[in-house]
Amino acid sequence: MAKxxxxxxxxxxxxxxxxxxxxxxxxxxxxxxxxxxxxRSEESVQDRAKTDGIGIAKLR
Structure with missing residues (x-):
């Protein structure tokens, strides 16, 4: 699948x-x-959370 x-x-x-x-x-x-x-893509969510200062849990 292409981008x-x-x-x-x-x-x-x-x-x-x-x-x-x-x-x-x-x-x-x-x-x-x-x-x-x-x-949405993980990258999009991560970028927006960083922009808005929202912390996302790092699950392992």
Missing amino acids: DDFVRHRQPWKSEELAKLRTLAAKGMGLKAIAKALT
């Missing part, structure tokens, strides 16, 4: 998505689970 196949590429973040990101991160969910719940 060009990703449909949601570079979509702006909606306020509902940001609220859900904060909620899931506060519950202690991992990056992969949050990305799946928001249907």
Whole structure:
């Protein structure tokens, strides 16, 4: 699967998505689970969390 196949590429973040990101991160969910719940890439979620100062649990 090529990177060009990703449909949601570079979509702006909606306020509902940001609220859900904060909620899931506060519950202690991992990056992969949050990305799946928001249907966004892990990199996108990680970048946005860093921008907004939201800490995501590092699950091992």
